[in-house]
Amino acid sequence: MAAYSERIPxxxxxxxxxxxxxxxQEAHISMGEFLRRAASSFRPNEDEQMLEGMMDQMLKTTAQASRVIDDTLSFVEASNQRIASLESSRKG
Incomplete structure (x- = not known):
C-alpha cells in the first residue's frame, strides 16, 4: 500500500x-480513495479535444476576419475622402 503524505485541499x-x-460508500472505499481513483482515471474525451480545436480555430478565424474588416473600413474611409476631394474640386 502506498504511503500518502501530500494533501490537496x-x-x-x-x-x-x-x-x-x-x-x-457504494464503492466500499474511502472518499480519499474514491477521489484518487477518479482523478487518475480522468482523461479528456475526443469530443472535448475536438471542441477545444474548434474554439482555437474560431478565435484565429475571428481575429483574421476582424483584421479584414478593419482593412476594408480603412479603404472605404480613404475612398470617401478621395470622393469628397473630387467633389469639392468640381464645385470650386
Missing amino acids: VLVTVQEKALIARMA
Whole structure:
C-alpha cells in the first residue's frame, strides 16, 4: 500500500460532498480513495479535444476576419475622402 503524505485541499459544495460520500460508500472505499481513483482515471474525451480545436480555430478565424474588416473600413474611409476631394474640386 502506498504511503500518502501530500494533501490537496479541494472546496466543494455541501451537495457535491454528499454525492462524493455516497458514491464512495457504494464503492466500499474511502472518499480519499474514491477521489484518487477518479482523478487518475480522468482523461479528456475526443469530443472535448475536438471542441477545444474548434474554439482555437474560431478565435484565429475571428481575429483574421476582424483584421479584414478593419482593412476594408480603412479603404472605404480613404475612398470617401478621395470622393469628397473630387467633389469639392468640381464645385470650386
